[in-house]
Structures are given as C-alpha cells and as structure tokens.
Amino acid sequence: MTRVWDIPVHDSTRVRDVRVAAEAACLLAGIDPHHTALAALAATELATNLLKHAGGGRMVIGLVDHPPEEARPAAVQLTALDHGPGIGDVSAAMRDGHSTSDASLGAGLGTCLRISSAFDLYSTHRGTVAVSRIDQDGKEKVGPALRTGGINVPLAHDEHSGDAWCWTRSGALVTVMLADGLGHGAKAAHASDTAVGELYRAAHLPVAEILRRMHLALRITRGAAVAVAQLDTDGGELTFAGVGNIGARLYTEGSWEHLVSHPGIVGAQFPATVPVRSRTWGPDSLLVLHSDGLPSRWVPPEDIDLLAHDPAVVAATILRDASSPASPVRDDTCVAVLAADRSDRRP
Structure with missing residues (x-):
C-alpha cells in the first residue's frame, strides 16, 4: 500500500x-x-x-x-x-x-x-x-530528456492513500499512470496498487489495451479511476486514455489543454470503447495527471519558470496552490507530472 x-x-x-x-x-x-x-x-x-x-x-x-x-x-x-x-x-x-x-x-x-x-x-x-x-543507488534517470515526479497525500493524515502513481519504461515507450481507488483507506489502496502492478506487466501495450488489462485485474477490487499516458520517445508522440474521474492537463507551445477521461470505473463499469487522444510532444511539454482530490477547476501555474523545476516540485506546488480553507480536501489527493527535461533552462 x-x-x-x-x-x-x-x-x-x-x-x-x-x-x-x-x-x-x-x-x-x-x-x-x-x-x-x-x-x-x-x-x-x-x-x-x-x-x-x-x-x-x-x-x-x-x-x-x-x-x-x-x-x-x-x-x-x-x-x-x-x-x-x-x-x-x-x-x-x-x-x-x-x-x-x-x-x-x-x-x-x-x-x-x-x-x-x-x-x-x-x-x-x-x-x-x-x-x-x-536514493541509496545514486542519481535518477527516467529516459532521454525526460523527468517524472509526483506527490501523494492521504485524506485527513491517514497512513495510507487510496491513490497511486507510477511510471515505467519499455523500449522507447515511457508510460505514466495515476489511479484513484474508489473511496479511501486500505481497500482503495488495494485497488490502486493492483493497477500499478498491472501497468508494470503491460507497459509494452498501447494505452487502451493497458486499461483493458487493468479492468480484468481490478475486478476483484472495489475498482478505480485510472489514466494512462504513454510517450513514444522515438516518435515524439504522447497518447492518453483515461476511465473515471482523473484530470489531465498538457502544456505545450505556451498553452494548456485539457485531456478528458471517459466516464466509468476500471474493474466495474468499463466502457465498450476507450477514446485515445494523441498529441505531439515537444521540448517544452509537460503533462499533469491528478486525482479528484484536487479541485477540477484548479488554475495552472502562471509562472512558466516553475515548469523547469523538478516535476515533484511542480506537482507539490500545484497541490499547495489549488487548496484553500474555503474548499477543504475531501479525498486522497495525488498529482503526477511527466516533463521534458528543461533543467538547463532554469532561471
């Protein structure tokens, strides 16, 4: 968990x-x-x-x-x-x-x-x-000119979060996933952990097929909302698919775009067709995935210099700035970021 x-x-x-x-x-x-x-x-x-x-x-x-x-x-x-x-x-x-x-x-x-x-x-x-x-084994490396990072916070200081994020690599493919187990607590964490394990086994597959494999694996759990983004580092193409209430924003060429997930529950109510969205990935691109613990109408950072920082810093800043005492968090909250390596352009 x-x-x-x-x-x-x-x-x-x-x-x-x-x-x-x-x-x-x-x-x-x-x-x-x-x-x-x-x-x-x-x-x-x-x-x-x-x-x-x-x-x-x-x-x-x-x-x-x-x-x-x-x-x-x-x-x-x-x-x-x-x-x-x-x-x-x-x-x-x-x-x-x-x-x-x-x-x-x-x-x-x-x-x-x-x-x-x-x-x-x-x-x-x-x-x-x-x-x-x-990391006792030294410095980190994700892939060619790529970095990942995230933050995961449980509801009400609980020990375990029902959300999870992870990344993996298969040849030229780098895949990032975020899962939100239904509800919160141990059973929600079991669902999201099951999704993580299935991604590791299916990372060589296209995003829609990964979600179908997860649906079968999660049928013994309470289910989860899941989004998967896969970058072909050779072709510079990002593909995205999601089922359930997972938010996604893509920054590229100076503007932000919503990537919309399809309604449903992985493991319980899976759609007959999973829409897949493809976008060009450039040297300034950055993808944010988040669970519904983050307000759906959060405002992307105005300071573009932030995007050159470690993706975990980007994720934590988004989480901090999206919350307020007037809108208390009502669920586990997870934010994951996949970013082109812009560290050499840091201010």
Missing part, C-alpha cells in the same frame, strides 16, 4: 516527528543506515526551516518506487510546503552551511542539496516548496 506521512509542522515538537517519519520511510524502503541518516538530517533541516522562516508548514514523506526491472529499493521523498514569505536570496540559501537562524542545525539547504540524490526548491512571495529525495 501507498504509505504516506503527512505532518503539519507548527511547533518544535513536530520536528522530531518528521525525523522519525523519515527514518521509518527509509526502513520501509530497505535503505541502508548511512542513507537513512542523510534522510533524517535533510528532514530535520527542512522541518526546522518551516518553523524558523515560514511560520510553519507541512512535511509530506513517502516512497517513490522504481520500475521493477531496475531491482533497487524505492527512494524516500521529503517534501516541505509552506505559505511563508519566500526566500529572498535563493542563491545564498543554497550555499553549503548557510543559516540565518540560531535554532537551525546550520546544515542549510546547501547541505540538503549535497546529501540528496535529487534536491530542488521553488520559492516566491506565495511560499516555498522544497523536495529532497534519498
């Missing part, structure tokens, strides 16, 4: 909770003691920064699975989200050893950058999102 630690950080007692959660996530992933210590250090520094520089915030800690053919432990992802004043001088904050608070460990965000397998942050006057991933 998709284990997630969602920890509000509004007083110093929660810093220890964040560190313990990071260590527990590493234990679950099978990460060695050295990298577990690095994760605990990064988690503690990020949580401390939330208190000292943002007036509090939220830490979301979870696992990022690698495709099964890679046969290596999952990475642990630490995400800090806040609505603080932002970081005035990001370059200074990223220098190793930099700290502006006596209460900080003095490790600084620069140390988080150095000890993480991947680290990125995005900061504006609306707040800061920082993501650290600890």
Whole structure:
C-alpha cells in the first residue's frame, strides 16, 4: 500500500516527528543506515526551516518506487510546503552551511542539496516548496530528456492513500499512470496498487489495451479511476486514455489543454470503447495527471519558470496552490507530472 506521512509542522515538537517519519520511510524502503541518516538530517533541516522562516508548514514523506526491472529499493521523498514569505536570496540559501537562524542545525539547504540524490526548491512571495529525495543507488534517470515526479497525500493524515502513481519504461515507450481507488483507506489502496502492478506487466501495450488489462485485474477490487499516458520517445508522440474521474492537463507551445477521461470505473463499469487522444510532444511539454482530490477547476501555474523545476516540485506546488480553507480536501489527493527535461533552462 501507498504509505504516506503527512505532518503539519507548527511547533518544535513536530520536528522530531518528521525525523522519525523519515527514518521509518527509509526502513520501509530497505535503505541502508548511512542513507537513512542523510534522510533524517535533510528532514530535520527542512522541518526546522518551516518553523524558523515560514511560520510553519507541512512535511509530506513517502516512497517513490522504481520500475521493477531496475531491482533497487524505492527512494524516500521529503517534501516541505509552506505559505511563508519566500526566500529572498535563493542563491545564498543554497550555499553549503548557510543559516540565518540560531535554532537551525546550520546544515542549510546547501547541505540538503549535497546529501540528496535529487534536491530542488521553488520559492516566491506565495511560499516555498522544497523536495529532497534519498536514493541509496545514486542519481535518477527516467529516459532521454525526460523527468517524472509526483506527490501523494492521504485524506485527513491517514497512513495510507487510496491513490497511486507510477511510471515505467519499455523500449522507447515511457508510460505514466495515476489511479484513484474508489473511496479511501486500505481497500482503495488495494485497488490502486493492483493497477500499478498491472501497468508494470503491460507497459509494452498501447494505452487502451493497458486499461483493458487493468479492468480484468481490478475486478476483484472495489475498482478505480485510472489514466494512462504513454510517450513514444522515438516518435515524439504522447497518447492518453483515461476511465473515471482523473484530470489531465498538457502544456505545450505556451498553452494548456485539457485531456478528458471517459466516464466509468476500471474493474466495474468499463466502457465498450476507450477514446485515445494523441498529441505531439515537444521540448517544452509537460503533462499533469491528478486525482479528484484536487479541485477540477484548479488554475495552472502562471509562472512558466516553475515548469523547469523538478516535476515533484511542480506537482507539490500545484497541490499547495489549488487548496484553500474555503474548499477543504475531501479525498486522497495525488498529482503526477511527466516533463521534458528543461533543467538547463532554469532561471
């Protein structure tokens, strides 16, 4: 099941909770003691920064699975989200050893950058999102000029999310999937986990056939809404199909487009025909998949510079900015991003 630690950080007692959660996530992933210590250090520094520089915030800690053919432990992802004043001088904050608070460990965000397998942050006057991933087998690579990332948050700080996302590769095909098990809790998580397992077995197939295979596999579960996007990296073509209430937005050539899923439930009420949408994938393209925990009318980021950041930072920023006290989340929420590698064009 998709284990997630969602920890509000509004007083110093929660810093220890964040560190313990990071260590527990590493234990679950099978990460060695050295990298577990690095994760605990990064988690503690990020949580401390939330208190000292943002007036509090939220830490979301979870696992990022690698495709099964890679046969290596999952990475642990630490995400800090806040609505603080932002970081005035990001370059200074990223220098190793930099700290502006006596209460900080003095490790600084620069140390988080150095000890993480991947680290990125995005900061504006609306707040800061920082993501650290600890992967004991080194740096990450998805495919030619491609990156993926996401965030998954359970309803009401539950231990498990009924949503799941994953990616896999089969030859020139890179496939990303997001599943939302009906309801929430353990049975919803079982449905979405079943969809993940079936994708790994069927990634060589076209998207409509992948969904049909998932429908058969999920008939023993309560069912799920599922969307699958597959990029042919040789031909530069993205194909998309979804069944159920999964949202999708594609950014390319300066504009956003909705990719619409078909009504139904994978595992229960499957359509006779699954519409497949094909789009050209360019060097600036970015795809966002999300479950219905995110408001359907969320507004895409106006700051295009955000899209050059780590896809997990993009996903977490979208999740943070789409929610509000006036519109409380009523379900698990998952956001996944597939992006062309624009990191060399970062501001």
